[in-house]
Amino acid sequence: GGIITQTPKFLIGQEGQKLTLKCQQNFNHDTMYWYRQDSGKGLRLIYYSITENDLQKGDLSEGYDASREKKSSFSLTVTSAQKNEMAVFLCASSIAGGARTLYFGSGTRLTVL
Amino acid sequence: AQSVTQPDARVTVSEGASLQLRCKYSSSVTPYLFWYVQYPRQGLQLLLKYYSGDPVVQGVNGFEAEFSKSNSSFHLRKASVHWSDSAVYFCAVSMATGGNNKLTFGQGTVLSVIP
Numbered sequence: 645g646g647i648i649t650q651t652p653k654f655l656i657g658q659e660g661q662k663l664t665l666k667c668q669q670n671f672n673h674d675t676m677y678w679y680r681q682d683s684g685k686g687l688r689l690i691y692y693s694i695t696e697n698d699l700q701k702g703d704l705s706e707g708y709d710a711s712r713e714k715k716s717s718f719s720l721t722v723t724s725a726q727k728n729e730m731a732v733f734l735c736a737s738s739i740a741g742g743a744r745t746l747y748f749g750s751g752t753r754l755t756v757l
Numbered sequence: 758a759q760s761v762t763q764p765d766a767r768v769t770v771s772e773g774a775s776l777q778l779r780c781k782y783s784s785s786v787t788p789y790l791f792w793y794v795q796y797p798r799q800g801l802q803l804l805l806k807y808y809s810g811d812p813v814v815q816g817v818n819g820f821e822a823e824f825s826k827s828n829s830s831f832h833l834r835k836a837s838v839h840w841s842d843s844a845v846y847f848c849a850v851s852m853a854t855g856g857n858n859k860l861t862f863g864q865g866t867v868l869s870v871i872p
Contacts, residue, residue: 686761686865692859734800751800
Protein backbone atom coordinates (compact mmCIF):
# COMPACT_ATOMS: atom_id res chain seq x y z
CA GLY A 645 0.00 0.00 0.00
CA GLY A 646 0.89 3.60 -0.32
CA ILE A 647 0.78 6.65 1.85
CA ILE A 648 0.18 10.37 1.53
CA THR A 649 2.38 12.55 3.69
CA GLN A 650 1.43 16.12 4.41
CA THR A 651 3.85 18.58 5.97
CA PRO A 652 3.70 20.31 8.29
CA LYS A 653 0.89 18.82 10.41
CA PHE A 654 0.38 22.19 12.11
CA LEU A 655 1.14 25.55 10.53
CA ILE A 656 0.91 28.84 12.36
CA GLY A 657 1.28 32.07 10.47
CA GLN A 658 0.67 35.77 10.71
CA GLU A 659 -2.06 37.57 8.84
CA GLY A 660 -0.81 38.59 5.40
CA GLN A 661 1.97 36.01 5.39
CA LYS A 662 2.64 33.68 2.46
CA LEU A 663 2.47 30.06 3.62
CA THR A 664 3.21 26.80 1.81
CA LEU A 665 1.79 23.37 2.49
CA LYS A 666 3.38 20.26 1.00
CA CYS A 667 2.06 16.86 0.01
CA GLN A 668 3.90 13.72 -1.12
CA GLN A 669 2.35 10.44 -2.34
CA ASN A 670 3.97 7.11 -3.15
CA PHE A 671 0.94 5.51 -4.81
CA ASN A 672 2.27 6.58 -8.24
CA HIS A 673 -1.12 8.20 -8.80
CA ASP A 674 -1.60 10.62 -11.69
CA THR A 675 -4.14 12.93 -10.06
CA MET A 676 -3.69 14.94 -6.89
CA TYR A 677 -6.04 17.29 -5.05
CA TRP A 678 -6.12 19.95 -2.36
CA TYR A 679 -9.27 20.28 -0.29
CA ARG A 680 -10.08 22.70 2.48
CA GLN A 681 -12.12 21.42 5.42
CA ASP A 682 -14.03 23.89 7.55
CA SER A 683 -16.09 22.75 10.49
CA GLY A 684 -19.67 22.15 9.39
CA LYS A 685 -18.96 22.91 5.75
CA GLY A 686 -17.56 19.68 4.44
CA LEU A 687 -14.68 19.64 1.99
CA ARG A 688 -14.22 22.16 -0.79
CA LEU A 689 -11.86 21.65 -3.70
CA ILE A 690 -9.12 24.26 -4.03
CA TYR A 691 -6.90 22.90 -6.80
CA TYR A 692 -6.30 19.62 -8.53
CA SER A 693 -3.72 18.31 -10.95
CA ILE A 694 -4.26 15.59 -13.52
CA THR A 695 -0.58 15.06 -14.22
CA GLU A 696 2.83 16.57 -13.60
CA ASN A 697 2.87 20.32 -14.37
CA ASP A 698 -0.90 20.40 -14.81
CA LEU A 699 -3.05 22.64 -12.60
CA GLN A 700 -6.82 22.97 -12.51
CA LYS A 701 -8.77 25.40 -10.35
CA GLY A 702 -11.40 24.10 -8.02
CA ASP A 703 -14.31 25.93 -6.44
CA LEU A 704 -12.19 27.77 -3.87
CA SER A 705 -8.98 28.71 -5.69
CA GLU A 706 -8.96 32.45 -5.05
CA GLY A 707 -6.18 33.34 -2.62
CA TYR A 708 -4.25 30.15 -3.33
CA ASP A 709 -1.57 28.98 -5.73
CA ALA A 710 -0.52 25.41 -6.41
CA SER A 711 2.48 23.68 -7.90
CA ARG A 712 3.01 20.16 -9.28
CA GLU A 713 6.64 19.88 -10.36
CA LYS A 714 6.81 16.12 -9.85
CA LYS A 715 4.26 13.34 -10.14
CA SER A 716 4.69 12.48 -6.48
CA SER A 717 4.35 15.97 -4.99
CA PHE A 718 1.76 18.72 -4.92
CA SER A 719 2.22 21.98 -3.03
CA LEU A 720 -0.34 24.57 -2.02
CA THR A 721 0.51 28.18 -1.21
CA VAL A 722 -1.72 30.53 0.72
CA THR A 723 -0.74 33.80 -0.93
CA SER A 724 -1.79 36.10 1.93
CA ALA A 725 -3.08 34.37 5.02
CA GLN A 726 -6.29 35.71 6.52
CA LYS A 727 -7.81 34.99 9.90
CA ASN A 728 -10.91 33.46 8.29
CA GLU A 729 -8.75 30.87 6.60
CA MET A 730 -8.15 28.84 9.71
CA ALA A 731 -9.02 25.34 8.57
CA VAL A 732 -7.67 21.89 7.87
CA PHE A 733 -6.18 21.38 4.43
CA LEU A 734 -6.38 17.86 3.04
CA CYS A 735 -4.33 16.47 0.19
CA ALA A 736 -5.55 13.46 -1.79
CA SER A 737 -4.55 11.41 -4.80
CA SER A 738 -6.20 8.98 -7.19
CA ILE A 739 -5.74 7.06 -10.39
CA ALA A 740 -6.74 9.10 -13.41
CA GLY A 741 -10.25 8.73 -14.76
CA GLY A 742 -13.74 8.90 -13.42
CA ALA A 743 -15.06 7.74 -10.08
CA ARG A 744 -11.74 6.52 -8.73
CA THR A 745 -11.17 6.21 -5.02
CA LEU A 746 -9.42 9.16 -3.42
CA TYR A 747 -6.71 8.48 -0.85
CA PHE A 748 -6.25 11.21 1.72
CA GLY A 749 -3.47 12.47 3.89
CA SER A 750 -4.13 13.31 7.54
CA GLY A 751 -4.13 17.04 6.91
CA THR A 752 -2.39 20.29 7.78
CA ARG A 753 -4.13 22.45 10.37
CA LEU A 754 -3.63 26.13 9.63
CA THR A 755 -3.90 28.77 12.32
CA VAL A 756 -3.58 32.44 11.45
CA LEU A 757 -2.74 34.87 14.26
CA ALA B 758 -23.77 21.20 -11.48
CA GLN B 759 -23.88 18.58 -8.80
CA SER B 760 -24.54 18.96 -5.10
CA VAL B 761 -24.86 16.81 -2.01
CA THR B 762 -26.90 17.42 1.13
CA GLN B 763 -26.50 15.60 4.41
CA PRO B 764 -29.45 16.88 6.42
CA ASP B 765 -28.23 15.65 9.80
CA ALA B 766 -25.22 17.49 11.17
CA ARG B 767 -25.04 15.23 14.24
CA VAL B 768 -26.44 11.80 15.04
CA THR B 769 -26.19 10.04 18.39
CA VAL B 770 -27.01 6.36 18.81
CA SER B 771 -26.44 3.73 21.45
CA GLU B 772 -23.97 0.94 20.87
CA GLY B 773 -25.70 -2.05 19.28
CA ALA B 774 -28.46 0.06 17.74
CA SER B 775 -29.07 0.32 14.02
CA LEU B 776 -27.95 3.38 12.09
CA GLN B 777 -29.02 5.34 9.04
CA LEU B 778 -27.18 8.41 7.81
CA ARG B 779 -28.98 10.33 5.12
CA CYS B 780 -27.62 11.70 1.87
CA LYS B 781 -29.49 13.46 -0.92
CA TYR B 782 -27.85 14.46 -4.17
CA SER B 783 -28.70 16.70 -7.07
CA SER B 784 -27.42 15.86 -10.51
CA SER B 785 -28.54 16.07 -14.12
CA VAL B 786 -27.48 12.47 -14.70
CA THR B 787 -26.98 9.49 -12.44
CA PRO B 788 -23.70 10.19 -10.73
CA TYR B 789 -21.15 8.03 -9.04
CA LEU B 790 -21.77 8.05 -5.27
CA PHE B 791 -19.44 7.55 -2.33
CA TRP B 792 -19.38 7.41 1.43
CA TYR B 793 -16.16 8.34 3.21
CA VAL B 794 -15.40 8.24 6.93
CA GLN B 795 -13.01 10.45 8.89
CA TYR B 796 -11.76 9.26 12.24
CA PRO B 797 -10.30 11.85 14.66
CA ARG B 798 -7.09 13.51 13.45
CA GLN B 799 -7.04 11.42 10.28
CA GLY B 800 -7.80 11.88 6.62
CA LEU B 801 -10.85 10.45 4.91
CA GLN B 802 -11.16 6.75 4.08
CA LEU B 803 -13.52 5.17 1.57
CA LEU B 804 -16.37 3.13 3.04
CA LEU B 805 -18.14 2.22 -0.18
CA LYS B 806 -19.06 3.45 -3.63
CA TYR B 807 -21.80 2.98 -6.19
CA TYR B 808 -21.49 2.98 -9.95
CA SER B 809 -24.48 1.02 -11.27
CA GLY B 810 -26.31 -2.27 -10.87
CA ASP B 811 -27.61 -3.55 -7.55
CA PRO B 812 -28.77 -0.45 -5.66
CA VAL B 813 -27.55 -1.88 -2.35
CA VAL B 814 -23.78 -1.81 -2.06
CA GLN B 815 -21.72 -3.35 0.69
CA GLY B 816 -18.77 -1.61 2.26
CA VAL B 817 -16.22 -2.15 4.96
CA ASN B 818 -16.96 -2.82 8.64
CA GLY B 819 -20.56 -3.91 8.01
CA PHE B 820 -21.72 -0.70 6.35
CA GLU B 821 -24.01 -0.70 3.36
CA ALA B 822 -25.76 1.98 1.34
CA GLU B 823 -28.82 2.02 -0.86
CA PHE B 824 -29.12 4.08 -4.01
CA SER B 825 -32.54 5.40 -4.93
CA LYS B 826 -32.88 7.18 -8.26
CA SER B 827 -36.47 8.18 -7.60
CA ASN B 828 -35.55 9.83 -4.29
CA SER B 829 -32.09 11.05 -5.38
CA SER B 830 -30.72 9.49 -2.26
CA PHE B 831 -27.82 7.33 -1.13
CA HIS B 832 -28.38 6.56 2.55
CA LEU B 833 -25.79 4.74 4.64
CA ARG B 834 -26.86 1.97 7.02
CA LYS B 835 -25.41 -0.32 9.61
CA ALA B 836 -27.34 -2.99 11.50
CA SER B 837 -25.46 -2.70 14.78
CA VAL B 838 -23.03 0.11 15.58
CA HIS B 839 -19.92 -0.12 17.73
CA TRP B 840 -18.35 2.67 19.77
CA SER B 841 -15.43 2.66 17.31
CA ASP B 842 -17.80 3.82 14.56
CA SER B 843 -17.82 7.27 16.14
CA ALA B 844 -16.47 9.52 13.40
CA VAL B 845 -17.50 12.04 10.74
CA TYR B 846 -19.20 10.55 7.68
CA PHE B 847 -19.18 12.27 4.30
CA CYS B 848 -21.33 11.54 1.30
CA ALA B 849 -19.81 12.54 -2.04
CA VAL B 850 -20.80 12.61 -5.71
CA SER B 851 -18.79 12.58 -8.91
CA MET B 852 -19.91 13.12 -12.47
CA ALA B 853 -16.88 11.19 -13.69
CA THR B 854 -16.84 12.95 -17.04
CA GLY B 855 -13.69 13.45 -19.02
CA GLY B 856 -10.40 12.59 -17.42
CA ASN B 857 -10.90 14.17 -14.04
CA ASN B 858 -12.41 12.83 -10.89
CA LYS B 859 -13.81 15.84 -9.07
CA LEU B 860 -15.76 14.91 -5.99
CA THR B 861 -18.36 17.16 -4.42
CA PHE B 862 -18.75 16.46 -0.71
CA GLY B 863 -21.65 16.96 1.64
CA GLN B 864 -21.21 18.85 4.88
CA GLY B 865 -20.64 15.69 6.88
CA THR B 866 -22.52 13.98 9.71
CA VAL B 867 -20.86 13.61 13.09
CA LEU B 868 -21.76 10.21 14.53
CA SER B 869 -21.46 9.67 18.25
CA VAL B 870 -21.96 6.14 19.57
CA ILE B 871 -22.81 5.96 23.26
CA PRO B 872 -21.45 2.86 25.00
